Amino acid sequence: MFGELIYLDNAATTRLDERVLEAMTPFFLKTYAIATSQFGYSAGIEAREAIGAARATIAKALGAAPEEFVFTSGSTESSNIAIKGVALALGEKKGKHIITSRVEDFPVLHSARTLEKQGFQVTYLDVDEFGRLDLDQLRDAIIPETILVSIQAANQEIGTLQDLVSIAQICKDRGVLFHTDATHTFPRVPIEVQEVPVDLMTVTAHLIHGPKGVGGLYVRKGTPLNKWMDGGFQEFNLRAGEENIPAAIGFAKAVELTTPEETARLEQMRDRLIERLLQIPHSQLNGHPTLRLPHNVNVSFRFVEGESILLHLDMKGFAVSTGSACFSRSLEASHVILGIGGNHERAHGSVRFTFGRYNKSGDVDAVADVIADVIEQLRAISPLGKEL
Amino acid sequence: MPDFPYSEIVMEHFRHPHNVGRIEEPDAKSIEGSPACGDMVALYLKVDEKSHRITDIKFESYGCASNIATGSIITEMAKGKTLEEAKAITWRQASEALGGLPPIKTHCSILAVDGLQAAIQNYEERHGLIKERVPTTVEVVRKRLKRVMNPLVGLDLVRTKLVKEIKVADGIVNVALKLPDNHQFAPNIHEEIIEKIEPLWDVTQVIVEFEE
Known part of the structure; x- marks a missing residue:
């Protein structure tokens, strides 16, 4: 079954693009030196120039200056550096209040929890039924002690995009730093830091057919940020540790290869799949109908359970994800579906499909046909829904 | 092949x-669990009135x-057995017959x-x-209460030490829980406790108390 896999879990990770691998290979086998100072040996200078070029490519996609972009080991580290770094820089000086939302991904949510244990106050903002933030609630939540607002660019499960322009502007007007987790948007949904006054932005490579284990953090010039992992002076003295040069090269290549035309193609597949799935009785779209990630579909099917759906699809060669409690390691239902006002039943029957470069347009009808059968089969043995 | 959590028999x-x-028109039936708490099973029995043998058994699962x-597996094991024999079937036997289940x-x-x-109890009560x-x-x-699950860990309320105190007096059962009333599962657990205790023949009222 692994030969014929139709992979629809591209928000979990993606297949590496061969062209990315090709760009990376010389930096494993030939130019494997570390990035030395300008007075180092030539192999090191070559490596330094290569990572500099990679940085410039990614910074350009963000509308940032190269020295405003720090390479990290991935978005988990980026969000940790941003949130805990600001807390260390401003906690004693300005205040100990942080604002985030209930539906953030775990790097942000758990960084906030850790700070709470250390005496910070955290406000977790609600979202509406589509997963959108209430901007008035954000305005009201900002107090003189607030040092940071961290709101995701798009949701990892239901794909809802936030109004980043307005959120960033509110923070700027109130003199509060703004971090956004753009793991799932960059660079498909462009966010230019010249237009959106964001101070810190988390990005990653492995969701756009780049390598795993590399990400980055945009840090606007002058943003107070304390380094807390000690070591060398790499990455403008913000992130210690030898730079992962092959991965950084791969990240830049992956950014270059991500085009608006491709994103438009994913969007078409998304819309077609949503249309097909909503034809199944007792199905419901999770997230916003239009303000959503170009490659994300998330639908709940009543009276059936997600792990069972996932296993049946796996047996037929499809990889998808579910918010069901039965599927999670902790047996907890998706905090995102509960956050948009859904109940356990809705989380239980939720299935996420995410497209990527290697999906063909035929995959849409293939999965839609199969899932319709699976749902029917599971509903036939379910004690629920028979009276309807 | 990757190491799947489920045995080939389970699959x-x-x-x-x-x-x-x-x-x-079953002779007896039962519904365990609820959609709110996760899984749910409905079970139906046909029982021979004289021999008390299970002649037909069916289940539905959410x-x-x-x-x-x-x-x-449990319906396969119970089919054709007398009620007394079927009562003796344990979870361990079912799990072993399936080649083991993930903890x-x-x-x-x-x-x-x-x-x-x-379902067997339901038959006995009806007949x-x-x-x-x-x-x-x-x-x-x-x-x-050992049959009410704490959905956070997948074990029952008693084993996970969520039951603070139980009082029984004049048909009124009072269950105090070590769980805040604003807990995400509080309404579901409340409902399940009522469902399990209320059918007891001499119980007139069930009160569930949460922590402040």
């Missing part, structure tokens, strides 16, 4: 579950693979076993087979 029962569906597979999935599979026991009515005591209540 076979999941793919092709035995005895699924409903029995119209749940994960281990829930469906356990429903399938985290214990709760989903116990539900099907509880369903069988509850006057319960000889003497045992008065409800703290121990009786505790035993029933």
